[in-house]
Amino acid sequence: MDDLQDRLQNIRWIQPFNDGGWDNGISIDYLKDLVDYWQNEFNWRKQEAALNSFHQYKVNIEDYQIHFVKEQGAGPDRVPLLMLHGWPDSFYRFHKIIPLLTDRVNSNEDGNGSFDIIAPSLPGFAFTDSPPGEVTEQHMRHVAELLYKLMTEVLGYNRFAIAGGDGGSPLAQLIAIYHPESVIGIYLTDLGWHVSSIDHSLLSKKEKHYLEASQKLFMKQGAYAMVQGTKPQTIAYNLTDSPVGLAAWIMDRFHFWSDGEIEDHFSKDELLTNIMIYWVTGNIASSIRGYRLEMQSPSLTTKDYVKIPVGLGLFPKDIGGIPPREFAERTLNVQHWKEMPRGGHFTAWEEPEAMAEDIRKFIGKLRMKNFE
């Protein structure tokens, strides 16, 4: 904490450019405001205590010390739900939705059931370090196996559901593809980045239009992914040594991936707690390495198809916007489709009520079939 305070006090700021706006990257005015709060008002001990109000555990699975939150739902009728985050967030993405899902809510679709929530820090993220011998061939496939073992061998669930977005989406798909007998359904907020490499000649006009628009956007917004997918180690030095550099790299994504202004949805305390989870653990380096590992050895391709039921809850300001349903159906057995009226990339964190309600609708039908 002292070291961080020291660094924040001694920041060397760059000269403002472009009237402090967002056009060339993160707004210097916004960043200065956030850093000022970080230095003078943010209280990590308070946030730490709030994080510790969740039940957290660590377990060794194949040399990975996996950290996870496990919260038991109310009542007798509970579906175990594995919740998988992405980058640049962490298990913290789910801090608002967890109490909504562990609570027992009477609803037409979902009876009066609740969920047991298991929200791990993915390997290389937050409190799950990446071991020196991290698997590099089909890295996500390996991570999916670790998560499967967590749910089955460690926690003893024979049947469970998964919800995931960003990196959590392909992971959920991989577990569903390789262990269909254990997964009752997966709820996704995006299709996974692998779908962009689909053979374009197969696509309808509507699908082509969607893909072209999202690829055009990627050329304007995707620098972070290209850096992380090619030379993650080079940017890791900056992000590990400079708190303001780390905050800038992460907040630029929150700005472009949120619906409206950042702080319409996230308080400074929340934004900084997410950044702190990367800072205090030093795991920004291993978290971005996943992009490179997956780029050189993909775990999921457009030949893969998820046969078990898939629910899609799609938020309009998520990366690329809402895809055509027929596009989603090329790789997923879509049983539930919800286009949210608002919200962006951080889904469960940005619009927890809407997502919780939608998860209940989707899983509720499966709950009756699988657990009664």
Add this chain to the structure above:
Amino acid sequence: MSAEKFQIKIADEALIDLNNRLQKTRWPDERPGSGWDFGTDLSQLKELVNYWQNDYDWRKQEAELNRLSHFKAEISDMAIHFVHEHGKGPDPFPIILTHGYPDSFLRFQKIIPLLTDPVAYGADRSDSFDVVVPSIPGY
């Protein structure tokens, strides 16, 4: 629009601040054995930073850079820094050397004497140049 003589003289505080930062470097981990494949190699960068912190002498380098003739000139509200070295010969031809990123005027430190003083390097004195090396705007 006249050019003023210029010397590089970095304040002691800046060097102390830098040394502080180098001392407190927080290093990332790396994928073992990845070398330069995932980006800048960790052990080589550590070695360079160790030299920077303990052996590198900015004042010595600064003095060396200041052996060149530096100027600043105000052009269209921009204070442009440049090195101007006169050629040794009967009729030196003016040449401007423009650098790129991620280098600077330093890129041409070694080639300047070869161009201004061809005789010293076994070439013809009539081939000398007046060399102008600007720090291009923003650098």
